Structures are given as C-alpha cells and as structure tokens.
Amino acid sequence: MSGNPETITGGLSLRELEHPVTGQRVTVYRDPGRVHQHLRDHVLSAPESEAWRLLWPPLEESLDFDDPDARWHLLRRAESESGALQDLYDRHVEAVRAEVGNAAALGWHRWREHTTVCLGTGGVVTIFAPMIRTAMIPGMGEPEATRRTQALDATSSCMWRHRPMRGASGAASSRSRRRAPLERERGWDRHQRLYYRVFRPAVQAVRQHHPRSLNVYGQPRHNDVGLLKDVLPRQSELKFQRWRELRDHCGRS
Amino acid sequence: MDNPYVRQALRATRTGAADPELEVDQWLDRLDYALEGALAEDPVEEAWELLSMWAALERIRPEFFERAGAADTRAQAERRLAEDGPGLASSALARVDPERWLQEAERLAEAMAEAGFESEDEQVHRAADLVQDLDEAQLLVYALERWAPDEKAIAELSDHLRECEQWLGANAELVGDASVLIQAIALTLRPELEQMDPALARTAAKFPGLLDAVTAMERELTLEDIEPLSPEELAAMPESAVGTDNASDLQWLPTAGEPPLAAASGASPPHILWRGLWYEPGGTRTARLVVLAEPAPDDQLVHLTFQDIHGHPVETLTGTSVRLGGVASTIERAIARFRLGDLRAAAGEPELWVGSQRWKLQDER
Secondary structure (H helix, E strand, O other), X not given: OOOOOOXXXXXXXXXXXXXXXXXXXXXEOOOHHHXXXXXXXXXXXXXXXXXXXXXXXXXXXXXXOOOHXXXXXXXXXXXHOHHHHHHHHHHHHHHHHXXXXXXXXXXXXXXXXXXXXXXXXXXOEEEEOOOEEXXXXXXXXXXXXXXXXXXXXXXXXXXXXXXXXXXXXXXXXXXXXXXXXOHHHHOOOHHHHHHHHXXXXXXHHHHHHHHHOEOOOOOEOOOOHXXXXXXXXXXXXXXXXXXXXHHHHOOOO | OOOOOOOOOOHHHXXXXXXXXXXXXXXXXXXXXXXXXXXXXXXXHHHHHHHHHHHHHHOEOHHHHHHHXXXXXXXXXXXXXXHHHHHHHHHHHOXXXXXXXXXXXXXXXXXXXXXXXXXXXXXXXXXXXXXXXXXXXXXXXXXXXXXXOOHHHHHHHHHHHHHHHHHHHHOHHHHHXXXXXXXXXXXXXXXXXXXXXXXXXXXXXXXXXXXXXXXXHHHHHOOOOOOOOOHHHHHHOOHHHHOOOOOHHHEOOOOOOOOOHHHHHOOOXXXXXXXXXXXXXXXXXXXXXXXXXXXXXXXXXXXXXXXXXXXXXXXXXXXXXXXXXXXXXXXXXXXXXXXXXXHXXXXXXXXXXXXXXXXXXXXXX
C-alpha cells in the first residue's frame, strides 16, 4: 500500500493523501477512533458497503463483503485491536485517493472557508476540513436506518430523502433496499452497475441536497456537499457514455 | 402579467441562490433514470417516478424545458405511459399514503414546538421532504387523470391530498426552513399555468401561500417590519423602559473617562474599556465586541464580529438584522457596525438579538 504512515496509535497506521487543490498531504481521518467509526458507519454498513464493493473491488480482498457476520466480527475485533482494520483501511484509502485524484483532474471540487468538498467519478464525496472529515457515498440507503449510528456525521445522515407520502413499502428508495443483483442487472457489466447503482444516485443526492443546505437567505448553512452543485456538469452531460469517457480520461477505465 | 409564483422580495430569489434549473435537471434525470430501466425491479417506484416526473415537466417554463433538452425524454415517457398507463397507475396508487404524510407533518409540528430535532439539518430536511412529497403526489394525480383515468380512485386520493394541502396551508410557517427549495420549485412554474391548464395549476396552488409565508418569515428575521417609535409612543412609555440622557447608571458601556471595568478586575489588558462575547443558543457561532479605552468621538464605528467555532468569519449571516442593547444594525460580511455614541447611550443590558434569536452573553468584562 502506498501512503506514508503519519501516526501509529493503537496498532493502526494512519495514511495520507494529496489535497485536490493545494496538493498538500492530508491525513485520512483524525485518529484511529475516527477510522474505526468511519469504516463502521460507511464502508461496512449496508447498503453503503455494497456501493464501496462495486466501486473498489480490491476491498473484497480484506474480507467477504457479502457476509454480514464477517463484517461484524471484524469490527468487534477492531474494538480491542484497531490494527485489525489496517488492511481494510489501506484499501479504503486507495479508493479515496483515486476518487480525490479524479476530482482534481475534472475540477469537481469546491473550497469555502476552511473546507474543501470534492466528488470522484465513482460517487465518493470527500470533505477536507482541513484533514479528511469524511469520505462517503451519498444516495445509498434509508436514513432512518443509519442515522442512529451516524450522529457524529451530520453530512451523511442528511443526504437522504425521506418520503413521507409513500407507504411502508416505499419508505426507502428501491435503489437502496436492493441487495442481490436482480434480473436486469445480470445483463449489466460492472461499469453499468457502478454507474446506475452508485455514481448516478450519488450525484442525484448531491443535487437534491443543495437547496436544503442553504439558509432562508440562500447562503450555505454549512460548508458541505451542497457546495458541489456549481462545479458539476448538468445531469444530461453525465449520461453513461460520457461518464465512461470521463473515467477513461482519469485513467479508471 | 404578475407571476403568482415569484416573490422578488425574497433574497434567495433575487440573488439566484434558489435555482429552478437545478430542480428541472433533477426531474429530467429522474425521468430518464426510470426510462433507462434502472428501477425496473421495483414497479411501484418506477411508476411513481414515470408519472410524477412526467407531470413535473409539463408545468415548467418553456425556456427551462428547452435549455434542459427535455423534449426527447418527454416524448419517450409519453410513449411508455401510453403503452403502460393503467398498469403504472395501479402500481403508483398502491404506494400513495396521505395518512402517513399527515402523521409526519404532525411530528414536525410537535418537534418544532418542543425543539425536538437533533439538528437544524434534520429540521430542514423534514420540512423539505413534506413539501416535495406532497407536490409529487399531486403531480401523480394529474398524470393519472391523463394516462389512467380511474375517476373513483383519483377522486378519493384527491380528497386525501386536499387534507394534506390544507394542513400545509395552515402551518406554512413550519416548513419555512425549506424556503429555498420552495422558491426554486415555484420559479420553475409557468406563470400562465391557471389559464393554460387549471388541473395542472391545482398542483401548484400551494406555492403562492407558501411563498407568502416565507416572505413574512424573512421580513421578520430581518426586522424589516419594525418601525421606529413615534415621539408620542415614546412619551407614553414608562421612563425606565426608554432610557434617558442622565441615566448613566443604567448604561452598560461606560464612557471613555470612566475606569475600565476590565482593568479594574485585572482580567484584561488595560486599554480595553469593555468587551463581550455572545453565544448562539444551541449553536456554535459567537459574536464579539471590543471597545477600547482610548477617547473616541461618538460617531466612531465599533465592530461586532461573528465567528464560527474555528474562529472564521461567519459570512452566512450577511443581511441579518441585529440589535445590541436596543441599537439596530445589519451584518455585512460577518460584521455589524455600531456608532459608539449609540451604544454609549443605550440603557439596560447589552442584550444581543440576531434576527429573532437572543444570543447569550458570556460576560468578559
């Protein structure tokens, strides 16, 4: 794994990556506790775990993502031995590094006050403030299910649209409730799956978040995902073929 | 012709922060997403998206429609709706749940009355979800009338949705936090909707009332409606409430010739006459005022600065009215400016009101 360890605490070596604007090296999460919390709430919690698996297949070399017990056991083990997460964390950092690199190449980043927000072609939103506060995939899953465990990460818990008019079966988006590939997906290649199941819902969530991120005067309430709205192309310019071209441009074909 | 869906007095509308083309782009994308088969495994979700998003495109201003390049997608949607309309309708109808919407609305009202939300974000999202979901359900009804006219089912659903709309009309101030979203959606609407298609205009009938409510809310927050008291009104008030020239014992800001309180307590450098730090209730922002002890004329300006938890200027408060010890100012780029003489003359306590919220003073004197 590339990336220099900045700190070794509790058996976990923290990694760094380059800021998309300044190029400075930035630590990926503040301390091992935050690493544990972030991997638990995002990378290892369904349904976002499925999105991470589609986005960065090498993550599966760390553990069987299809097996919820394996994910749970890893987290339990990491409670007493944070080094147990090292391999998964390193692969996660590689995924985030690739996404941040895409954002830098495409200009999909925005800076305001002390915060930088960027989006990669896999749908990962990374927030630097100034070190990495979160790297998550918006648009996955039902907020109610994850909100309780994400109280410290207000950005992600509000990246969901709650749908009070839709009855019980429609409380969550179908995109998020699905797990196994269904009929239509069997005909899709991995690019189509990543595009339709991860990237496009992520962009939709970013856009949907924008007007909600403003106060009544139309000014940002926080420096968060809503800032990205002005740097992203129209949705009609992000159709599948165009997205593939952008991925190629970023060396991620 | 006046546009019933636009309120130029609203700041987010004037500045363009409320972005109608973003809403159009999202509707178009959601329709595309369903047409591309990405929702095929969930026929109910797919039906909702196809029907309501098609209807959303019907009521937008032609220039937005053209700029978004929506013609092909609409034509494709209409072919699909012509083929599968009744099937899609029965799927979508199975999901609409106005009762649940009303429960969520009551929950919002209760939570706001009891300050029961975990965060401001949650409050904003709950309000926005209610507005957006009701709007989409009403668009769905419009689409059903066109593509699968089952009069009985539509009439029943319409009755239920009317209850939801009435709730929203009676409690519009509760969704004021979704002001920018409300403005953005309203800005997409064709001004001649009523003349063009009364049924489609029904789906937009809630917006003028909501816009009026958010206009009133914004005026209240910026204290635009507060008029100075007339001499007669001042004369009628008890003296203790007015403040007088000789009420120096009531003044919280000493004049420069008096011994600085901070110096007397030994807590601060002697050149500071007075300083105060106020906290946003339940928030992380602060306001700070420092007045130096050096003699200064009454017309000198002093700065009340607003900072976030990291010490950065809070630019987002620009335009907000403040009152410090009863003296009014407006925040510009994280600073509210006051005439020193006005603060010297202010009686009572150095209460700080930011918009309609009183911030708490941590006495640093």
